[in-house]
Amino acid sequence: MRTLVLYSSRTGNTEKVAQAIASALPAGTPCLPVGQAPADLAAYDLVFLGYWVDRGTANAEARAVMEGLHNEHIALFATLGADPQSEHGKMCLEHGVALLPDPDAVIGTFLCQGAVDPKVIEMMYKQFPAGHPHGKSPARDALHARAAVHPDEQDLRDAAAFAASVLKRLEGKG
Template sequence: RGTANAEARAVMEGLHNEHIALFATLGADPRSEHGKMCLEHGIALLPDQDAIVGTFLCQGAVDPKVIEMMYKQFPAGHPHGKSPKRDALHARAAVHPDEQDLRDAADFAASVLKRLEGEG
């Protein structure tokens, strides 16, 4: 829905750490405008945005129950309604996280640690 769920929101709004690495997943392509907007919404939840030392978005599968709910709720022609394009987006998301995503996440974590240790 473009932002953190209720549980994550509660945690994020209560974070008062010197260093925060923000990691998130979403069904959309992380490089898309929607992905960028979701990341901005997540950052806005943090009490101290200056504490962010890095961000990482990873695509993940969309729960089939959510897809079914969206297709019932939104008519064809709506951005979230059933269409060949929407079905293709869900099919692409279904294979994530993949091995490359896991390597990218590990690289992200390593780069944050190096930065915090003063090496990067």
Template structure:
């Protein structure tokens, strides 16, 4: 079983999760940015593809890569600023995974929280008035403070478990 981990990242959160996933796969499993997808990507039996959530979907770079993944087994993971148990998280993960070609069955999905770029928070607080869902409020401050701690050791452990579960499900299929 030849596997590879691909990830898209702006500020490093999704890369950390990708590296945790790769560490749970056989030694030597490549872990590379979507900007360096190997030319022989079609020769991999299993691809883990990771994106950062951009306005409720997958970021642009990962969208382009996902569209090209016709591999037998594809598992999807992501990081986002919001609560990973929220409907927004589940919807963003599904919306992102929908960029895979038709007929590709998703072998597993995983999402966890990731620190939001402080520059983006500042921009949103300037752009949106208090009271707006993206404007400054105690709730938004609390959300960003929580996100700033992620991905943490527990998230990375869950990511490893996710990888192990995907591989076990494929082996038992």
């Protein structure tokens, strides 16, 4: 089975998750930034595609690839600053799936918390007043502090386990 891992990463979080996923796949599986995606993506039976969440969906660079992805099997993964178990996290994955030409091609999804770019935090604190969900507050500062330690080793093990489970499902073993 020809497999490929593609990712878009702003701060390195999604790249780390992509590498963890690739480590659980057959040796030699390409792991590339979306900007270096092969011209013939249709040649791959399975594409793992990762993005960082921007405004509740895939960032623009990943979105451009996702909208033209016509593979039989697609596994999406993403990183975001918020709690991945939150309703917002679930919605961010749903929005990613909805970008694909054939959402039924999705064989699995994985979401992990990741550190937020300090420039984004600064921009949000300037743009949004105190009291706004994205404005400066002790709760918001705590969220960013929690996110700053992710992806951690457990997150990366979980990403590798996700990749292994996708392969098992496709091989009819799971």
